[in-house]
Amino acid sequence: MREGAFIGVTVEQGSGIPAPRFEAFSPEQQVVAHAMRGMADLETVSEDEMRNATTEIVQAAEAIKQESRQRARVTVFERLKRFSKTKIGKGTLLLSGLNVLHLEPVVKAAGAHMEEVRSHREATSFIKDLPSQEDMRADLEQFYGKVILDSELPKDSADAPSISPSERHEKTQGDHLYAENHLEKMKHAEKTSEQDIGDFVTTFLPRQWTASSAIERFGVAPQPIPMPKEYGIDGHAAGVCHSGTGSLPARIEFAPGISVERQGFVHLASHEAAHANDWKRSSDLSSGERLTLLYSVTKRVASKTRMKFDYVEDIKNDDKQYERLYKTTEYWAKLMEVALTTEAKTEKGWETEFLTKASQRFVNEPRYHDAKEDLSIVRWYLNTVAPDFKPWEALPLRQEFQIGRAMGAADEALASIPPGAVKVFLSQPGRMHYSNLDERFVDGAGYELSPETEAAWEQMKELRLQIEHVTQPTAGSGALDRGTLIRSAERLVSILRGLKAYEKSLLEEHIDRASMVMPDSTMNGDSL
Amino acid sequence: MSTFLLFANMSDFFGEVRLRDGALDHVMLTGLGEEHIGASVKDWQTRGVPVRREIFGTKDRPSDIVFFQERVQPREKTFSDALRLWCEDHQITVVSVPSHAHADCWNMMLRLPLESTERFAMLSVIAQAHADELIAWRQFLNEAVQAVASEEQKAHASIAKLQQKAAQGLAKRFAQRAA
Numbered sequence: 140m141r142e143g144a145f146i147g148v149t150v151e152q153g154s155g156i157p158a159p160r161f162e163a164f165s166p167e168q169q170v171v172a173h174a175m176r177g178m179a180d181l182e183t184v185s186e187d188e189m190r191n192a193t194t195e196i197v198q199a200a201e202a203i204k205q206e207s208r209q210r211a212r213v214t215v216f217e218r219l220k221r222f223s224k225t226k227i228g229k230g231t232l233l234l235s236g237l238n239v240l241h242l243e244p245v246v247k248a249a250g251a252h253m254e255e256v257r258s259h260r261e262a263t264s265f266i267k268d269l270p271s272q273e274d275m276r277a278d279l280e281q282f283y284g285k286v287i288l289d290s291e292l293p294k295d296s297a298d299a300p301s302i303s304p305s306e307r308h309e310k311t312q313g314d315h316l317y318a319e320n321h322l323e324k325m326k327h328a329e330k331t332s333e334q335d336i337g338d339f340v341t342t343f344l345p346r347q348w349t350a351s352s353a354i355e356r357f358g359v360a361p362q363p364i365p366m367p368k369e370y371g372i373d374g375h376a377a378g379v380c381h382s383g384t385g386s387l388p389a390r391i392e393f394a395p396g397i398s399v400e401r402q403g404f405v406h407l408a409s410h411e412a413a414h415a416n417d418w419k420r421s422s423d424l425s426s427g428e429r430l431t432l433l434y435s436v437t438k439r440v441a442s443k444t445r446m447k448f449d450y451v452e453d454i455k456n457d458d459k460q461y462e463r464l465y466k467t468t469e470y471w472a473k474l475m476e477v478a479l480t481t482e483a484k485t486e487k488g489w490e491t492e493f494l495t496k497a498s499q500r501f502v503n504e505p506r507y508h509d510a511k512e513d514l515s516i517v518r519w520y521l522n523t524v525a526p527d528f529k530p531w532e533a534l535p536l537r538q539e540f541q542i543g544r545a546m547g548a549a550d551e552a553l554a555s556i557p558p559g560a561v562k563v564f565l566s567q568p569g570r571m572h573y574s575n576l577d578e579r580f581v582d583g584a585g586y587e588l589s590p591e592t593e594a595a596w597e598q599m600k601e602l603r604l605q606i607e608h609v610t611q612p613t614a615g616s617g618a619l620d621r622g623t624l625i626r627s628a629e630r631l632v633s634i635l636r637g638l639k640a641y642e643k644s645l646l647e648e649h650i651d652r653a654s655m656v657m658p659d660s661t662m663n664g665d666s667l
Numbered sequence: 668m669s670t671f672l673l674f675a676n677m678s679d680f681f682g683e684v685r686l687r688d689g690a691l692d693h694v695m696l697t698g699l700g701e702e703h704i705g706a707s708v709k710d711w712q713t714r715g716v717p718v719r720r721e722i723f724g725t726k727d728r729p730s731d732i733v734f735f736q737e738r739v740q741p742r743e744k745t746f747s748d749a750l751r752l753w754c755e756d757h758q759i760t761v762v763s764v765p766s767h768a769h770a771d772c773w774n775m776m777l778r779l780p781l782e783s784t785e786r787f788a789m790l791s792v793i794a795q796a797h798a799d800e801l802i803a804w805r806q807f808l809n810e811a812v813q814a815v816a817s818e819e820q821k822a823h824a825s826i827a828k829l830q831q832k833a834a835q836g837l838a839k840r841f842a843q844r845a846a
Contacts, residue, residue: 196833200826207822211780214814222807 194427272427275434282437284460291419291464292429333358335544336393340408342536343479345525347423348416355388357408364394370465371455378407380414389415405480405537413475416524417468423524433467435516436474440467444509446500448473478517479530489531490514668692670764671750672773673700677760678784684750691741691750704759715740716749719756762787762794768801769794775808779815 269275280288336357341349348354364376377397381390391411398404418424418433439445440463451469456462477496483489497510521528673681681700685692694708715738722733739749754761764770772793776786793804 196830199829199833203822203825203829207818207825208780211815211818214818215779215781215811218807218811218814222803225803 198427269431269434272430275430279430279434279437282441282460283464287460287464291433292426293419336397336408339404339537339540340412342540343405343530343533344409344412345521345528347525347528348412352388352422353420354391354412354415356390358390358392359395359397360392361395364392369456369461370453372450372453377403378411380411382415382420389420391415406476409479410472410476413472413479414468417471421524428523432471432516432520435519436471437463437467439474439513439516440470442509442512446470446473446477446497446510446513448500474513474517477513478521479533481530482534483531484534486529486531493517668767669747670770670773671747672762672764672790673704673754674760674762674787675699675703675758678782678787680783680786681759683764686747689744689747691746704757707753707757711750711753712741714738715743716746716753718749718752762790764794766801768798768805769796772801772804772808775805775812778812779808 270278276288279292283291333356336359337349340357360379364379366372366374366376375394378391378393381392391408393407393411397407414420416423418429418436421429424432440451448470451466451473454462454465454469456465478493481489481492481496483492493514494510497513521530669686671684671686673684675681679699680697681704682694682696684694691711694712696705696708717736717738720735720737722735723731739746743749751761764773773790776789776793779786781789793801796804
């Protein structure tokens with residue numbers, strides 16, 4: 140008689156109908172054990188199958204328990220809220236003096252909490268609607284083929300062997316994922332340091348995404364990044380995600396000349412970071428969750444009622460299975476791009492903006508209902524990988540960072556141009572000199588700024604003052620809101636760029652003339 | 668009979684100490700309490716609670732302040748005061764539950780799915796509530812407990828249904844394989 144043990148269920152095999160012997164069961168194990176009763180040949184069921192079956196049941200039961208707890212909490216909070224409005228409830232709170240300070244946040248949190256519960260409920264129901272893992276894998280294998288599927292969902296991805304830095308560099312060269320070809324939109328952008336890029340992305344991406352274990356580095360490529368041949372799209376990419384194999388972190392590079400001030404940057408960084416954290420590369424997903432993610436995104440890509448992105452539609456490859464994979468990979472990145480670049484400040488607003496943006500991308504008419512399927516994927520994913528991340532809280536952080544940079548740029552500009560200076564002199568070829576008209580006007584010795592430039596300069600100083608005013612802690616109710624502020628800051632930076640360009644053109648156009656008319660004796664003080 | 672509830676960090680519940688006329692009746696610690704103050708509690712029960720005492724001036728040095736440690740035995744009526752002092756020294760918050768009605772509220776709160784900080788906040792308010800207010804609080808808590816119990820029942824039913832369905836599905840799948 141042979142005895143085979145499996146997760147607490149001991150099964151005797153060999154003679155007649157097997158008689159399971161049960162030891163120390165959880166309810167879930169009992170279910171599996173129950174299923175085993177009456178089976179003629181237990182040899183046909185592998186341990187893996189049994190383990191998967193148990194895991195599925197445990198996960199589903201856990202989801203029910205969690206949902207039930209959340210519902211119970213809502214009930215308690217709703218009642219507490221009602222109670223706090225009754226005469227005695229209110230009276231107790233008031234009479235308790237200081238303690239009101241303790242309880243009030245609890246009561247206030249009730250509203251926010253209910254939203255969380257709703258989102259949690261949606262996330263769990265999303266899982267409940269999916270087929271079994273076995274069926275999902277079978278469907279995916281049919282869609283992509285076994286080779287691709289095994290490569291996308293490696294079974295032992297968590298156990299990748301450790302490798303040296305040089306090997307790592309070599310390995311991370313292998314698998315590139317590209318953002319769409321919008322490099323043209325970024326021409327003439329002012330350069331941003333890698334440090335600034337790294338700091339900026341943490342303001343709007345989940346911290347789990349930007350952890351060094353997920354993305355090793357955000358950098359700038361030394362050369363323009365060509366689009367991959369596999370995509371069948373010509374031109375250059377604005378960003379690339381070099382993805383390693385196994386548990387290696389990814390490396391993201393942006394096209395030369397990238398600037399965090401560019402409106403497209405937030406989209407671009409979200410897109411690339413999404414690649415680094417998908418079903419194949421995320422270190423925060425279990426194998427079942429990887430399968431769930433790939434399956435649900437694939438289902439959306441295969442659907443006729445889904446979002447259309449030119450970039451995704453343009454992908455062409457002779458091998459149709461690979462073409463599908465590339466489209467799915469890019470659809471996922473686009474999906475997260477939409478989710479992480481909203482301007483909303485509340486969860487409800489975020490949801491509405493996502494659905495509106497997504498439904499506008501449907502081919503024929505807005506499909507609010509279908510867009511909800513995309514939202515469900517995003518919700519479930521964020522709930523699983525980054526439960527503490529709230530996309531609707533990112534905007535103020537993003538703006539604060541941009542304001543900081545704009546103010547830095549403004550400071551630099553104002554420090555280099557003395558207030559009130561209306562004349563520009565060239566001290567020597569390649570060097571500018573500004574002077575105050577009242578203090579040091581030398582007739583015929585300088586070059587006067589054009590009225591447009593003078594106006595722009597004045598506007599810039601005004602904007603700088605506005606920004607200073609609204610960022611003061613004492614700023615009153617008349618202060619600008621953050622949206623206006625960031626627009627002012629952006630305008631300021633654009634004027635600054637205009638001035639710099641003007642400065643350059645002055646140098647180029649008038650260098651000879653200035654060096655002739657400007658005597659050396661007047662060159663003191665404010666030279667740059 | 669009165670009860671002290673012990674908390675750390677204004678939220679982590681360590682356990683309760685029941686007192687009879689100021690003397691120790693019995694102590695019940697949570698897992699967290701056992702971990703942090705379990706050894707100290709055993710020490711109180713055998714050797715008494717150590718408390719700081721101070722005296723002003725000795726025979727030889729009348730202007731000195733002398734500090735020393737004294738142990739207060741659990742059976743002494745001053746045990747409750749000594750315990751408060753000990754907790755204060757160890758940054759443990761003591762919430763006194765003065766009546767049976769208050770204790771009843773606390774027991775009901777333990778059955779609600781609240782975070783520890785939320786439970787502490789609610790307790791801080793209830794501990795100071797007057798008798799007539801307590802009636803309303805008890806009613807509120809009682810209703811909340813019933814609502815939670817009903818939710819739990821629903822969850823149990825859902826899980827049972829899920830298990831039954833899963834068992835049937837698995838049995839069918841395995842049986843097909845066997846055939």
